[in-house]
Amino acid sequence: xxxxxxxxxxxxxxxxxxxxxxxxxxxxxxxxxxxxxxxxxxxxxxxxxxxxxxxxxxxxxxxxxxxxxxxxxxxxxxxxxxxxxxxxxxxxxxxxxxxxxxxxxxxxxxxxxxxxxxxxxxxxxxxxxxxxxxxxxxxxxxxxxxxxxxxxxxxxxxxxxxxxxxxxxxxxxxxxxxxxxxxxxxxxxxxxxxxxxxxxxxxxxxxxxxxxxxxxxxxxxxxxxxxxxxxxxxxxxxxxxxxxxxxxxxxxxxxxxxxxxxxxxxxxxxxxxxxxxxxxxxxxxxxxxxxxxxxxxxxxxxxxxxxxxxxxxxxxxxxxxxxxxxxxxxxxxxxxxxxxxxxxxxxxxxxxxxxxxxxxxxxxxxxxxxxxxxxxxxxxxxxxxxxxxxxx
Amino acid sequence: xxxxxxxxxxxxxxxxxxxxxxxxxxxxxxxxxxxxxxxxxxxxxxxxxxxxxxxxxxxxxxxxxxxxxxxxxxxxxxxxxxxxxxxxxxxxxxxxxxxxxxxxxxxxxxxxxxxxxxxxxxxxxxxxxxxxxxxxxxxxxxxxxxxxxxxxxxxxxxxxxxxxxxxxxxxxxxxxxxxxxxxxxxxxxxxxxxxxxxxxxxxxxxxxxxxxxxxxxxxxxxxxxxxxxxxxxxxxxxxxxxxxxxxxxxxxxxxxxxxxxxxxxxxxxxxxxxxxxxxxxxxxxxxxxxxx
Numbered sequence: 001x002x003x004x005x006x007x008x009x010x011x012x013x014x015x016x017x018x019x020x021x022x023x024x025x026x027x028x029x030x031x032x033x034x035x036x037x038x039x040x041x042x043x044x045x046x047x048x049x050x051x052x053x054x055x056x057x058x059x060x061x062x063x064x065x066x067x068x069x070x071x072x073x074x075x076x077x078x079x080x081x082x083x084x085x086x087x088x089x090x091x092x093x094x095x096x097x098x099x100x101x102x103x104x105x106x107x108x109x110x111x112x113x114x115x116x117x118x119x120x121x122x123x124x125x126x127x128x129x130x131x132x133x134x135x136x137x138x139x140x141x142x143x144x145x146x147x148x149x150x151x152x153x154x155x156x157x158x159x160x161x162x163x164x165x166x167x168x169x170x171x172x173x174x175x176x177x178x179x180x181x182x183x184x185x186x187x188x189x190x191x192x193x194x195x196x197x198x199x200x201x202x203x204x205x206x207x208x209x210x211x212x213x214x215x216x217x218x219x220x221x222x223x224x225x226x227x228x229x230x231x232x233x234x235x236x237x238x239x240x241x242x243x244x245x246x247x248x249x250x251x252x253x254x255x256x257x258x259x260x261x262x263x264x265x266x267x268x269x270x271x272x273x274x275x276x277x278x279x280x281x282x283x284x285x286x287x288x289x290x291x292x293x294x295x296x297x298x299x300x301x302x303x304x305x306x307x308x309x310x311x312x313x314x315x316x317x318x319x320x321x322x323x324x325x326x327x328x329x330x331x332x333x334x335x336x337x338x339x340x341x342x343x344x345x346x347x348x349x350x351x352x353x354x355x356x357x358x359x360x361x362x363x364x365x366x367x368x369x370x371x372x373x374x375x376x377x378x379x380x381x382x383x384x385x386x387x388x389x390x391x392x
Numbered sequence: 393x394x395x396x397x398x399x400x401x402x403x404x405x406x407x408x409x410x411x412x413x414x415x416x417x418x419x420x421x422x423x424x425x426x427x428x429x430x431x432x433x434x435x436x437x438x439x440x441x442x443x444x445x446x447x448x449x450x451x452x453x454x455x456x457x458x459x460x461x462x463x464x465x466x467x468x469x470x471x472x473x474x475x476x477x478x479x480x481x482x483x484x485x486x487x488x489x490x491x492x493x494x495x496x497x498x499x500x501x502x503x504x505x506x507x508x509x510x511x512x513x514x515x516x517x518x519x520x521x522x523x524x525x526x527x528x529x530x531x532x533x534x535x536x537x538x539x540x541x542x543x544x545x546x547x548x549x550x551x552x553x554x555x556x557x558x559x560x561x562x563x564x565x566x567x568x569x570x571x572x573x574x575x576x577x578x579x580x581x582x583x584x585x586x587x588x589x590x591x592x593x594x595x596x597x598x599x600x601x602x603x604x605x606x607x608x609x610x611x612x613x614x615x616x617x618x619x620x621x622x623x624x625x626x627x628x629x630x631x632x633x634x635x636x637x638x639x640x641x642x643x644x645x646x647x648x649x650x651x652x653x654x655x656x657x658x659x660x661x662x663x664x665x666x667x668x669x670x671x672x673x674x675x676x677x678x679x680x681x682x683x684x
Contacts, residue, residue, distance in 0.1 A: 041507045204653070207656075209610070210648075211603050212402075212603075213653075215649035218395070218397070218398065218649060235605035236605075238605065239605065246520045246529050262509060263508065267511040268511075269511070269513065269517075
């Protein structure tokens with residue numbers, strides 16, 4: 001061991017090895033994790049999120065990546081809409097794959113289960129879909145959770161405002177799916193109605209397996225409801241429409257975004273178009289440079305997309321696209337992939353001309369939701385296509 | 393008018409429960425075993441009708457009988473795989489085996505049919521029925537289902553009381569070995585009972601397909617309610633079962649109208665327990681003398 005040249009050689013090779021490792025770490029891709037439903041009832045929506053992220057990542061990589069030349073790479077895992085699987089997948093992506101930012105949460109229960117995991121690991125968690133208010137308002141400090149999507153509390157306010165403005169509703173009735181989502185919106189809708197001093201005709205629940213909602217609707221009609229505020233997934237929402245048809249009750253229906261999650265046009269029958277529901281984005285809306293660019297990229301990459309109407313559900317694509325572009329800006333602002341630095345990077349974003357809107361300081365001053373009720377668009381089904389409704 | 397529509401609709405759904413439950417009656421009468429996954433057969437009825445009519449474009453008059461026949465074949469499968477091996481050994485394990493086969497079928501359907509809920513339109517659900525200018529609030533299909541249910545119950549009653557087949561069924565039920573010695577093809581009769589029972593559930597599923605959101609897990613609740621109806625009506629009595637089915641559907645609709653949907657299942661199943669406590673052999677059932 002006293003041979004100096006041998007020692008020099010050992011030190012030298014160690015130095016080279018370290019340099020090689022560091023070099024590889026510096027130029028390697030920045031991993032973006034995605035935990036979402038890729039199988040089961042919501043698989044289509046999980047695929048929409050994937051497509052939005054993929055198009056944004058391709059764009060960013062073609063323009064040179066982030067942090068002065070590092071490419072973004074998407075790593076995704078299936079949560080099967082199951083919180084336990086979501087937690088396992090999130091842990092794996094954070095600790096084994098070392099993702100810089102974790103995307104995920106199609107279902108509110110899954111997103112809420114992932115919040116503590118991401119917060120503890122200090123990895124920013126970006127939600128492009130799940131609307132549960134408590135996901136971003138989660139009581140953690142510092143808060144690592146951000147969202148580019150609708151928020152139940154804001155949707156409830158928007159539904160009440162839309163029903164009052166468009167349909168002059170003076171006494172709306174609530175018809176809600178009997179599950180935690182329906183329950184949280186019942187609170188939000190009642191609060192929103194109370195805030196504007198509007199009376200309530202009643203709040204009725206229905207089961208996911210109900211094929212006849214006429215009893216509940218009959219009670220609302222008897223109570224003098226002049227508009228219905230609907231919260232339900234696609235199948236149950238369709239049963240509400242068909243029950244209304246059978247009763248011959250032509251009351252206006254303002255809905256959360258449930259109908260957009262599937263073949264509502266087929267399920268609800270010829271009168272599917274009577275339901276006006278909230279969306280964050282529609283490709284059939286105003287033509288902007290960002291919309292044309294994303295549309296062209298989607299059509300080039302996915303052969304099944306031949307027109308804007310084939311992008312379904314559009315909110316998944318649009319939310320995920322804008323969320324990823326904002327995330328890339330946050331990483332560049334942070335100057336590294338360190339979780340806490342990226343978290344602060346989100347608050348430092350000044351302006352981004354996105355697909356859904358032009359974001360001005362979207363996450364500054366403790367706000368963790370980039371979209372508010374002023375950003376929502378209203379839409380309805382025309383055949384199998386979702387078309388935006390002009391605000392009346 | 394607001395109460396009439398829910399009641400008519402309850403009548404239709406109740407008759408559908410009754411039709412599925414009649415399947416329990418048939419196999420129980422012949423061999424004392426049940427296909428606990430009758431709900432799966434009903435789901436298959438809806439899914440197969442959708443596949444034949446919508447996906448393959450068959451006319452409904454061809455698709456509907458084909459659906460019922462395929463469900464009958466599925467019944468033979470249930471009997472061969474999940475019932476016969478256990479009856480042969482005088483074991484009650486068919487109980488679990490039929491549940492398991494139902495779950496396997498549900499999940500296989502999930503793969504083949506997909507998870508997305510679908511819907512089937514029909515000329516019987518194009519517009520609601522009106523009577524003297526006022527809408528009744530139900531489709532023509534709602535009125536057809538009870539008619540079919542009563543016709544099937546009547547036919548079963550006639551077969552069991554007035555035909556040689558009915559006498560043979562009685563013989564098989566009373567003493568399988570003796571019946572076999574008398575030249576009654578016992579195995580074939582048991583297999584046929586499962587085929588007919590599954591076909592009836594498939595018929596119920598196909599009948600209500602235009603009303604329901606068609607998806608592979610739709611049979612679970614249907615099967616459970618149908619079983620409650622079968623027990624309530626008395627497994628040995630087809631009229632009792634149809635009566636119990638209609639009663640169950642109407643009580644369901646009435647309680648949803650009066651109290652809202654949240655209380656419906658508590659109330660209906662609570663009433664099932666109460667009714668069974670008062671009449672353990674079913675609404676129209678007679679106590680059976682069991683000789684030991």
